[in-house]
Amino acid sequence: MASTVKTPAAKKPRKPRAAKARKIAVVSTTPAEQSNAALLARREAAVPRGVASAAPVFAERAENAELWDVEGKRYIDFAGGIAVLNTGHRHPSVVAAAKAQEDKYTHTSFQVVPYEPYVALAEKLNALAPGDHAKKSLLVTTGAEAVENAVKIARAATGRPGVIAFTGGYHGRTLLTLGMTGKISPYKKDVGPFPSDIFRAPFPSVRDGITVEDALTGLRNLFLTDAQPDRVAAIIIEPVLGEGGYTPVPFEMMQALRQICDEHGILLIADEIQAGFGRTGTWFAIEHSGVVPDLITVAKSMAGGYPIAGVIGRADIMDAMAPGGLGGTYGGNPVACAAALAAIEAIESEGLLARSLEMGETFRARFAEIGARVAPYRMWDIRGLGAMLAVEFVTDFETATPDAALVKSICAHALKRGLILLACGMHGNALRIMVPLTASDEIIAEGIAIFEAALADAVAEQTA
Numbered sequence: 001m002a003s004t005v006k007t008p009a010a011k012k013p014r015k016p017r018a019a020k021a022r023k024i025a026v027v028s029t030t031p032a033e034q035s036n037a038a039l040l041a042r043r044e045a046a047v048p049r050g051v052a053s054a055a056p057v058f059a060e061r062a063e064n065a066e067l068w069d070v071e072g073k074r075y076i077d078f079a080g081g082i083a084v085l086n087t088g089h090r091h092p093s094v095v096a097a098a099k100a101q102e103d104k105y106t107h108t109s110f111q112v113v114p115y116e117p118y119v120a121l122a123e124k125l126n127a128l129a130p131g132d133h134a135k136k137s138l139l140v141t142t143g144a145e146a147v148e149n150a151v152k153i154a155r156a157a158t159g160r161p162g163v164i165a166f167t168g169g170y171h172g173r174t175l176l177t178l179g180m181t182g183k184i185s186p187y188k189k190d191v192g193p194f195p196s197d198i199f200r201a202p203f204p205s206v207r208d209g210i211t212v213e214d215a216l217t218g219l220r221n222l223f224l225t226d227a228q229p230d231r232v233a234a235i236i237i238e239p240v241l242g243e244g245g246y247t248p249v250p251f252e253m254m255q256a257l258r259q260i261c262d263e264h265g266i267l268l269i270a271d272e273i274q275a276g277f278g279r280t281g282t283w284f285a286i287e288h289s290g291v292v293p294d295l296i297t298v299a300k301s302m303a304g305g306y307p308i309a310g311v312i313g314r315a316d317i318m319d320a321m322a323p324g325g326l327g328g329t330y331g332g333n334p335v336a337c338a339a340a341l342a343a344i345e346a347i348e349s350e351g352l353l354a355r356s357l358e359m360g361e362t363f364r365a366r367f368a369e370i371g372a373r374v375a376p377y378r379m380w381d382i383r384g385l386g387a388m389l390a391v392e393f394v395t396d397f398e399t400a401t402p403d404a405a406l407v408k409s410i411c412a413h414a415l416k417r418g419l420i421l422l423a424c425g426m427h428g429n430a431l432r433i434m435v436p437l438t439a440s441d442e443i444i445a446e447g448i449a450i451f452e453a454a455l456a457d458a459v460a461e462q463t464a
């Protein structure tokens, strides 16, 4: 959970674990038209600027927690394709399962001719999700689509229109999910109006002095001012804010939300798209709080790099919509289902839940020590659950003014030195860790050393 960092943690560096070899041959052939600069120019001419990329380099190949660009430069990947690669790039069994499925059939549309991998994945998700009740799962293609469908299902099941989301929450870029996403720039800027009957409640924030009690008071006031509780279908929350800054929902808040939902007949939706599948050390981040949600949205690391998402929920709720009301041409693509089953199996057989907790401790200890030594009083917070971890930077400790410029500079220096890092947070002043849980201790240590050097570069540049 959240902690403020003034002094180095008194932890000894961990002994590196032997790397699991996943060797690939790296061939550096860079014809002029394949250089990063040439591709960037083509990209700028052909792709709208609204699709921003964090790194101005182009991928050539990747393996586990490493990536090589088209010029043969190697990077350690702490971004994992935005939390998609808990099992790493091209996990051998994920790739093998996808290839085996491709040799049978790649698409029938489940709504035309169904296939077993969809059913097998739904069974697996139903078994993994918290709660003893009967469950069913819908498969779709993207996270935003999963969230949209969770709202549709909640509305159909309750006969109510309202949805309550939270400040700083991120639920996608489609118009309904943008209405739920609680951050204007860059996501919502200039594209409203957004669908009606979406309400926003405050998220607890140490930075803004909003306690759990304040946040709950805000929610109760919302019931008095704008959101008639018996017209609210669902409350949706990320158990750990993703884009919003890797801030865990305090467990007592999650427990209170469950109570409030039960009191008013509102469904609780846990958006686990970024936090799920081992990132926090449990299958679903909400498990840390002991709360059982009614619906769960999933995507990203569920399939180790293949586009698939889903909604898992109480069977009676999931059956609320009539036949034909759910689906989509590509929903639950068989290749992606096969990949997801293999990724889930890898998380189980390789002990990646425990690995996440262990990795989280390593990052916390090293970041605290590096922050205190290399950038004293600039690292304001290290927070998260397991290996879903962020460090937040400020201009100075007293005012705690967010320093997004420093974070941007750290990312740029890290990239130059061979580390892919990504920012997050309402103020863009936090760095988040999404490194594959399959990364060896050596790779983690190397990545952290690059982070340390990049931080020193960025601080030196700022003070020059």
Ligand SMILES: Cc1ncc(COP(=O)(O)O)c(C=O)c1O
Binding pocket: 082, 142, 143, 144, 145, 147, 170, 171, 172, 173, 238, 242, 243, 271, 272, 273, 274, 275, 299
């Ligand atoms: C918590 C959460 N919900 C929803 C989404 C949207 O997923 P997608 O980008 O696949 O549409 C994301 C994506 O980052 C997310 O982190």
